Amino acid sequence: MALIVHKYGGTSMGSTERIRNVARRVAKWHKAGHQMVVVPSAMSGETNRLLALAKELQPAQLGKAYGRELDMLAATGEQASSALLAIALQAEGIDAVSYAGWQVPIKTNDAYTKARIESIDDVRVRADLAAGKVVIVTGFQGVDPDGNITTLGRGGSDTSAVAVAAAMKAAECLIYTDVDGVYTTDPRVVPEARRLERVSFEEMLEMASMGSKVLQIRSVEFAGKYKVPLRVLSSFTPWDIDLNEEASSGTLITFEEDEDMERAVVSGIAFNRDEAKVSVLGVPDKPGIAYQILGAVAEANVEVDVIIQNLSKDGKTDFSFTVHRNDFQKTLDLLKGKVLPALGAADVVGDNRICKVSIVGIGMRSHVGVASRMFKCLSDEGINIQMISTSEIKTSVVIDEKYMELAVRALHREFDLDQTADTISK
Amino acid sequence: MALIVHKYGGTSMGSTERIRNVARRVAKWHKAGHQMVVVPSAMSGETNRLLALAKELQPAQLGKAYGRELDMLAATGEQASSALLAIALQAEGIDAVSYAGWQVPIKTNDAYTKARIESIDDVRVRADLAAGKVVIVTGFQGVDPDGNITTLGRGGSDTSAVAVAAAMKAAECLIYTDVDGVYTTDPRVVPEARRLERVSFEEMLEMASMGSKVLQIRSVEFAGKYKVPLRVLSSFTPWDIDLNEEASSGTLITFEEDEDMERAVVSGIAFNRDEAKVSVLGVPDKPGIAYQILGAVAEANVEVDVIIQNLSKDGKTDFSFTVHRNDFQKTLDLLKGKVLPALGAADVVGDNRICKVSIVGIGMRSHVGVASRMFKCLSDEGINIQMISTSEIKTSVVIDEKYMELAVRALHREFDLDQTADTISK
Numbered sequence: 059m060a061l062i063v064h065k066y067g068g069t070s071m072g073s074t075e076r077i078r079n080v081a082r083r084v085a086k087w088h089k090a091g092h093q094m095v096v097v098p099s100a101m102s103g104e105t106n107r108l109l110a111l112a113k114e115l116q117p118a119q120l121g122k123a124y125g126r127e128l129d130m131l132a133a134t135g136e137q138a139s140s141a142l143l144a145i146a147l148q149a150e151g152i153d154a155v156s157y158a159g160w161q162v163p164i165k166t167n168d169a170y171t172k173a174r175i176e177s178i179d180d181v182r183v184r185a186d187l188a189a190g191k192v193v194i195v196t197g198f199q200g201v202d203p204d205g206n207i208t209t210l211g212r213g214g215s216d217t218s219a220v221a222v223a224a225a226m227k228a229a230e231c232l233i234y235t236d237v238d239g240v241y242t243t244d245p246r247v248v249p250e251a252r253r254l255e256r257v258s259f260e261e262m263l264e265m266a267s268m269g270s271k272v273l274q275i276r277s278v279e280f281a282g283k284y285k286v287p288l289r290v291l292s293s294f295t296p297w298d299i300d301l302n303e304e305a306s307s308g309t310l311i312t313f314e315e316d317e318d319m320e321r322a323v324v325s326g327i328a329f330n331r332d333e334a335k336v337s338v339l340g341v342p343d344k345p346g347i348a349y350q351i352l353g354a355v356a357e358a359n360v361e362v363d364v365i366i367q368n369l370s371k372d373g374k375t376d377f378s379f380t381v382h383r384n385d386f387q388k389t390l391d392l393l394k395g396k397v398l399p400a401l402g403a404a405d406v407v408g409d410n411r412i413c414k415v416s417i418v419g420i421g422m423r424s425h426v427g428v429a430s431r432m433f434k435c436l437s438d439e440g441i442n443i444q445m446i447s448t449s450e451i452k453t454s455v456v457i458d459e460k461y462m463e464l465a466v467r468a469l470h471r472e473f474d475l476d477q478t479a480d481t482i483s484k
Numbered sequence: 485m486a487l488i489v490h491k492y493g494g495t496s497m498g499s500t501e502r503i504r505n506v507a508r509r510v511a512k513w514h515k516a517g518h519q520m521v522v523v524p525s526a527m528s529g530e531t532n533r534l535l536a537l538a539k540e541l542q543p544a545q546l547g548k549a550y551g552r553e554l555d556m557l558a559a560t561g562e563q564a565s566s567a568l569l570a571i572a573l574q575a576e577g578i579d580a581v582s583y584a585g586w587q588v589p590i591k592t593n594d595a596y597t598k599a600r601i602e603s604i605d606d607v608r609v610r611a612d613l614a615a616g617k618v619v620i621v622t623g624f625q626g627v628d629p630d631g632n633i634t635t636l637g638r639g640g641s642d643t644s645a646v647a648v649a650a651a652m653k654a655a656e657c658l659i660y661t662d663v664d665g666v667y668t669t670d671p672r673v674v675p676e677a678r679r680l681e682r683v684s685f686e687e688m689l690e691m692a693s694m695g696s697k698v699l700q701i702r703s704v705e706f707a708g709k710y711k712v713p714l715r716v717l718s719s720f721t722p723w724d725i726d727l728n729e730e731a732s733s734g735t736l737i738t739f740e741e742d743e744d745m746e747r748a749v750v751s752g753i754a755f756n757r758d759e760a761k762v763s764v765l766g767v768p769d770k771p772g773i774a775y776q777i778l779g780a781v782a783e784a785n786v787e788v789d790v791i792i793q794n795l796s797k798d799g800k801t802d803f804s805f806t807v808h809r810n811d812f813q814k815t816l817d818l819l820k821g822k823v824l825p826a827l828g829a830a831d832v833v834g835d836n837r838i839c840k841v842s843i844v845g846i847g848m849r850s851h852v853g854v855a856s857r858m859f860k861c862l863s864d865e866g867i868n869i870q871m872i873s874t875s876e877i878k879t880s881v882v883i884d885e886k887y888m889e890l891a892v893r894a895l896h897r898e899f900d901l902d903q904t905a906d907t908i909s910k
C-alpha cells in the first residue's frame with residue numbers, strides 16, 4: 059500500500075493492444091491497494107511524425123517563437139496517449155483521469171524544446187488519488203510562467219515521471235521500457251553482458267551520459283537530487299505476472315551506499331562512437347589559450363567533451379578535445395578560419411574515426427590502480443590510447459573506433475563482469 | 485484595415501503543402517493591413533483517426549469520465565494543426581502565435597463532446613494583434629470551469645470561429661471551405677444549381693438544419709445572435725488572387741434585410757434522406773396523447789422532427805412523426821412494447837424509405853400561395869405528399885425517397901432558381 063509512479067515509453071504505448079496491456083498492468087497494481095500515478099510517452103513514432111511536419115514548414119530563422127510552436131505541436135502526442143490510457147483503464151473498470159502538464163500544473167521555465175521543471179503542484183493529483191482514482195500525467199511537457207506549453211526535450215517523459223514521483227514523495231518510480239534493466243555493457247557488443255540488480259545513482263549517471271541509453275540523464279540527475287528510488291524494468295513481461303516478482307525485477311537505482319556496494323570495482327563499460335577529435339598543434343604556451351580556443355567553440359554552440367592539454371615543449375603545446383561528430387567539420391572550419399591565425403598556432407588537425415570507452419564503478423573510489431589495470435588490458439590487446447580522461451568513478455579513453463568492440467569485450471572480461479549475476483551482486 | 489477572422493476546414497489544412505497555402509493567403513491579408521485571427525480545423529482525417537483509437541479501447545459504460553478523455557484526445561488534432569499553421573506563417577516572415585482553447589481562454593460548460601461556449605476572453609489575443617502578430621486560435625475546443633478540456637462537437641470549428649469573431653467584434657468572419665459558397669440546392673442533384681451571392685441569416689439557418697452541410701448550424705445561430713457578418717468561400721482559389729476579388733467571392737450571410745432581399749420568393753431547396761416516419765394508428769382522441777407518445781420517445785433520447793396529428797374521426801386519430809433513420813427501429817420497438825398498450829391504440833407502423841424536401845426563402849413571408857405552388861408542382865410530377873410542415877420561411881414535405889431527385893429538380897425549376905445568378909441576385 060504505497061504511492062507508486064509508473065512510466066511507460068513510446069514502444070510500450072505503441073498500439074491500442076499495448077495500451078490495453080499497460081492498463082491491465084496498472085489495474086493490477088491499483089487493485090493490490092497501491093495509489094497509482096502513470097506517466098506515458100507518446101505512441102512510438104508520433105513525436106517524430108509531428109516534428110517531421112514542422113520541419114517541412116519551418117522558417118529560415120529558428121527563433122523562440124518557432125520553439126514555442128514546436129512545443130505546442132509536440133505536446134499533443136503525450137496528451138493523446140494519456141487520454142487513451144485513461145480510456146483503457148476505464149474499460150478495466152478503474153476510475154481514471156488524465157492531465158496535461160498545464161493542468162497539474164507542471165511549471166517549467168520558458169526554454170522551449172528543452173525546458174526545465176521548476177515546480178509541480180500535487181494538490182489536484184493527490185485529491186484524485188484520495189478519491190480512489192488512477193491519475194495519468196502527460197510526460198515530456200509543462201507550462202511556462204506565461205501559460206505557454208513547453209516540452210522537456212527528448213526522453214523528457216523519464217524526467218516528468220521522476221519529477222512527479224519526487225513531488226508526490228512516491229515510494230518508488232518504475233520506468234517500464236523495452237529493455238529489462240541496466241546491463242554491464244551493451245549485450246549486442248558483449249553477449250556475456252549481464253543485468254545489474256542494483257546500480258548506484260552516480261554510476262547510472264556516468265552510464266547514461268556515456269551512451270547507455272536506458273534512461274535520460276536528466277531524469278537520473280533529478281532522481282539523485284530528490285532521492286527518488288528508481289527502477290528500470292521491462293514492459294514486455296506478461297501483464298498478469300505476480301506483482302511481487304514484477305516489483306523486484308529489472309535494475310534498482312539506489313542512493314544508499316549499502317555494504318553490497320563494495321561488491322565490484324567496476325560496474326559497467328560504457329562506450330560512444332558519436333565523437334570526433336580535434337587538435338590544435340604548436341600553440342604558443344601562454345595564459346589564456348584554452349579560453350581562446352574553447353571560447354570560440356562554445357560561442358558556435360558546439361559542446362566539448364574530453365579536453366587535453368599536452369606538456370609544453372620549446373614554448374609550444376598541443377591542445378586536443380572531442381566534439382560531437384555532427385559538429386566536427388564546423389569546428390575544424392571555425393578553428394582554421396579565425397582561431398589559428400589569432401593564436402599563431404601551427405596547424406589544426408582532426409579525426410572523426412574515434413570512439414570513447416569508459417569503465418564506471420563506485421568501487422573505483424576506494425580501489426587504487428583501477429585505471430592502470432584498464433590501460434594494461436588495452437595495451438595487451440595492442441590498442442593505442444589517444445586521450446585519457448578521469449573522474450572519481452569513471453575512466454575514459456579515446457581510441458581508434460575500429461577497436462571499439464575489441465576494447466569493450468576485453469575490459470568486460472578484465473573486470474570480471476562476464477560472471478553470472480548471482481556471484482557478483484545479491 | 486479591419487479585424488478579420490478566417491476559418492479553414494480540415495481539407496484546407498490537409499497537408500503541409502495546403503497549410504503553406506493557407507499561410508500565404510493569411511499573410512496576404514495581414515500585409516494588406518488587416519488584423520488577422522485564424523481558426524483552423526484539424527488536418528483532415530485526424531479527428532477520425534483519434535476517435536477510432538478511442539473506440540478500440542472504450543469501456544462498456546460510456547459515462548462522463550469517458551467523455552472527458554475523448555475531448556482530451558480529440559482536442560489534440562486542432563492544437564497540432566494550429567501550431568503547424570503558426571510555423572508556416574513564421575516561414576512567410578509573419579510573427580504568429582497559436583493558442584489552444586484553454587489559453588485564450590474559450591470558456592465552455594462541461595458537456596463533454598458537445599460543450600457550449602460561455603465566454604471568450606479577448607485580452608491576450610487583442611494584445612498580440614496590437615503587437616502586429618497573426619493569432620491562431622484552435623477551433624473545436626474550450627475549457628470548462630474546472631480546467632478540463634472540452635470540445636464543441638463535430639463541425640465545432642465553425643462555431644469557434646464565429647464566437648471568436650463575435651468576441652473580437654470582427655468586421656467579418658470568412659469560412660474557407662472546399663465549396664465556393666452556398667447553392668440554391670446540391671449541384672450533384674441539380675446541375676443547374678447556382679451559388680447565392682447573399683443569403684439571409686434565417687434562410688441559412690433553415691438550409692443548414694435541412695442538410696446543406698456547408699456550415700454547422702450552431703455557428704449560424706451564433707452568428708445570428710451576435711450579428712457577425714459571415715462569408716463562406718473556397719480555400720481552393722490560388723492564394724495570390726486579388727484580395728478584393730477574394731473578399732467579395734463566395735456567399736455572404738447577412739443580417740440586414742436590405743431591399744435586395746425582395747429579389748426571390750424562394751432562395752433554395754434543401755433535402756434530407758436521413759429520416760424515417762413512424763405512425764401510431766387508431767389512437768383514442770383525448771387530451772395528453774401527444775405527450776404520452778412523444779414523452780416516451782424523448783426519454784429514449786430520440787429527436788423528433790416533423791409531427792402531424794390527423795383530424796379525429798369516430799373518436800380516433802392517427803399520430804405521425806419523423807425521427808433520424810438510425811433511431812427508427814428503436815422507436816418502433818419502444819412504441820410497440822410500452823406505449824401502444826398503454827394508449828389503447830390500434831397499431832404502430834413505420835417507413836424508413838422516405839425523404840424530406842423543403843423550399844426555403846425569406847420572401848415567403850410576404851408572398852402568399854408559395855406553399856400551394858410547391859404542392860401543385862409536386863402533384864404535376866405525380867409525387868404523393870405524405871406529410872407537410874411549415875414555418876414562416878420554409879415549407880417541408882415528406883415524400884417517398886425514390887422521388888427525391890425528381891422533386892428537388894422540379895422545385896428548383898418551378899421557383900426560377902435555374903436562371904443565371906445575375907438576373908436573380910445582385
